Amino acid sequence: MERIWWKEAVVYQIYPRSFMDNNGDGIGDLRGIIARLDYLKELGIDVIWLSPIYESPNDDNGYDISNYRDIMKEFGTMEDFDELLQEVHNRKMKLVMDLVANHTSDEHPWFIESRSSKENPYRDYYIWRPGKDGREPNNWLSFFSGSAWQYDEHTGEYYLHLFSRKQPDLNWENPRVRDEIYEMMTFWLEKGIDGFRMDVINAISKVEGFPDAPNPENQRYAWGGQYFLNGPKVHDYLREMNDRVLSKYDIMTVGETGGVTTKDALLYVGEDRRELSMVFQFEHVEMAGPAGKWSLDAWKLADLKRIMSRWQNDLYGKGWNSLYLNNHDQPRAVSRFGNDSTYRVQSAKMLATFLHMQQGTPYIYQGEEIGMTNVKFDRIEDYRDVEIHNLWEDRVVQGGADPDLMLQIIQAKGRDNARTPMQWDASPHAGFTTGTPWIKVNPNYVEINVEKARRDPNSVFHYYQKLIQLRKQHLIVVYGKYELILEDHPQIYAFTRTLDREVWLVVNNFYDGSPVFELPQEISYSAYDLMIANYDVDPLEQPRHFSLRPYETRVYRLH
Template sequence: MEEKKWWKEAVVYQIYPRSFMDSNGDGVGDLRGIKSRLSYLKLLGIDVIWLSPVYQSPNDDNGYDISDYRDIMTEFGTIEDFDEMLAEAHKLGIKIVMDLVVNHSSDEHRWFVESRKSKDNPYRDYYIWREARDGKEPNNWGSCFGGSAWEYDQTTDMYYLHMFSKKQPDLNWENPKLRQEVYDMMTWWGERGIDGFRMDVITMISKDQRFPDGVVRGNEKFGDSSPYVNNGPRVHEYLKEMNEKVISRFDWMTVGEGAGAGVEDAKRYAGTNENELDMIFTFEHVNLGQTQYGKWSDGSFDLVELKKVFQKWEDGLEGVAWNSLYWDNHDQPRAVSRFGNDSEEYREISAKMLATCLHFMKGTPYIYQGEELGMTNRKCRDFSEFRDIEIKNAYRDFVGGGILDEETMLKFVNAIGRDNARFPMHWDDSDNAGFTTGTPWISVNENYKKINAAAQVNDPDSIFSYYKKLIELRHQMEIIVYGVYKSKAIEHPDVFAYTRTLGDEKLFVVCNFREQEMDFTLEDGFTGDEKVLISNYDDVVKTENGIYLRPYEAKVFYRK
């Protein structure tokens, strides 16, 4: 049996602080707001909070542009507020994992303010500076947020690299002094009592030092930097060093955002004996259905493809590394709108089906705030309702560039845009969903009167109660954590099915991803007479060869 670890047995809940709970009426969520809602998370039963960035930041990219790694964003409160929230969480048995954003900083960080002053400034090599080439950018790389990845700086007549916004200059990990600054900062938080880090785009910290041009595809203006930036030449060396100097000193959970990482990469990042990270996030399942416009699409996907992605990761990491499991997060649309059915008729039943499908797989499950309530995407009518820099840049490039008309772009953004996850949390049916007494920084989804926490916490049939039961089962049954995953009916166009096996125990999980009803034949000797651990329907309808599945039905059969 593989080694037991607390983070394998945990359920993680992601909080996007700006949109979670506002305690002082300024329209922005904050640390005291989070503290006031910890009892709700205790009731849900989660073990760990992953806290999106709360550090000092000018907020060009909602806190992922950090100007001081050892201070708290003014809108979110103070370092004392953070300590109080951490202490309260620990008192309730909830761990706190922070977001580590060290591929880049803000251009307002003192390191960068110094770095741009002169070529011989002691902080110059904390960032990636290059001379112009033929009077233009050092190479043809494009930024992940659109436009060039290089920004000209007049002071020294050179360019700096920014893989994201121009206000997010990339840190130079080739510089050992910079790396030591990062390790010192991580240690500082560790000694403050935090329980680990989720590491933003950590697979991008090592760049190919030749800085070659990337391939230009189709009608794109810029070259693809990913072969030279994702999983770069020294990334494993840096993470092993980070583990040795910091991570190994604490009983932490570490998860890396694995941009461009495949199964083989994951074995190196999160392999049992690699001494780097505990797990990484893959993007393959959420990137399905991409179009010639990149991520911008109607969000549709092919179920067989989706199953094959999960199968590849489950089979590939079995016994050698650990999976992380998620449907959505602060960068993805709402799970029930993308993978389920958010209509009035099927929203609840399909949200429970998606929860079943994910939480019984092998890996650590992540819940994004509001997912446990079945919160949905919001259908915005106008681009003025969005706040996300990625959406604004995409509008500039696609609509401004004459590639897409405004109506199509709005349809794509409503389906797949990041702001879907960032509209405020629905606490109750009062004004602004109980999120704030002021004017929210981004408007609230209009369906909050129907979909909110107050309506669900005491309802035994609610999505919230269903998640609560899923989490309880995970805490009670080792097979859900450690059982071996095996795909079933992989080519079935409508049903997601798999088994989990541990010793003489076995689970058969079956999930109908359609509103159509159908017969389904069970395998591995299961008949439908076994104990049902959890289901979003009250009974089992048996057929001659198996079971009859109703719209979005999910069942977990158990036998010993």
């Protein structure tokens, strides 16, 4: 497998609004990030991915862009950005920007022109359709609840918005739109950035004719993902993007691609495809019962094993994996997959080991490295996310759902769990701001914060440091072949990594019980080294047979 820097890197995602506020207005900013770069260097990070910092009205926290070539005023200036980029590079780290090219803000000049008249040259920068039988052009459901179409009285037509109504979808069929996007990407790459994370990039091609989605339950709106995810021309567009822009720079690209299978993914990231470096798949974070995301159905370890193993095996040697459990759209992993109370530290370390010891590029989301947890706001008014408020309106206000149950579901699954301010220390507002934070700080910041974690040699932070160092020191962690063992064990997720004649064994207890690990007979060794563990381990205890403690993890090198 070809060695490339982005395969061997560890990426850290910053959600700028919540990372560090430098000027006391309660909103994180670029100067705040500059002030914390040494912390990221100390952790061992190679690449910083910034969620959007472009000019935006902030309907969807920056994912609704009104000017691709300017900085959101709350975050600072272009001079601040240039300084940030320089300071990142001075520390031998790289910077990746978010590319939001499926949609813009409805306050973008293109859309203002587009909606002004049907004859305007910008009209077909977006997707406009007349209504059908007195209602929307089709029955597609938006990602954020309700119809994916918005009626515009001025011209008497509807525009498509797969997300918020203030996020109209761009019309990628129009070559002028693609030209504009490629020129904008070139603008940032010429500044010296090191790549892009591409927001919902597999939604840029829609099926011709915009057919109704199947609607067996006769709902007003139905999920139409088969008509706008992995659409008919998406690979033509990405190869064009690669030919005209990406291939001219030494960069990494990662596409956010909900709804992809491993077969789909290889079309995006296959070594011979000239499209993207890697994609984010969603299968493992979308494990849910029949009620979907907005339910309290428990996930199953058997499903996690099956999904992760399929991605590890199907892409090996053909395309590259991304590895993540947390991001700005997901609840905190330690609250979701671990135990965020009694065994918070142990389960945070276990989950980190489980992830970083797989094959692919690992992504750390801000606060994950200190074991930050979900927040439980007890009032809907304390939440800020447009998705949460649309859901509340749809389910509770309009639909009559039980508000207490809905609040409980939002506390478990809502995106604002990831967006509460970074917990730097035990001072007011967790050291994030001297003002009033834009969203409340998780009350547990007094116990869980960076300052405390750095002082404690047994903290989650120091464990992440060690994991990152193992990756830098041992190529097997990056390139080794993954093989699941004990496939049917109900509590233990164990696997091996193999590179040439070197074998590593990774054992994770996903629960608070004490199961016994038995190494399969076909795996032999004459000596062993314990590489990392989250409990003290007797050096004389053989890896062939041992009892695991709650949420215990161990990694052995066998030889």
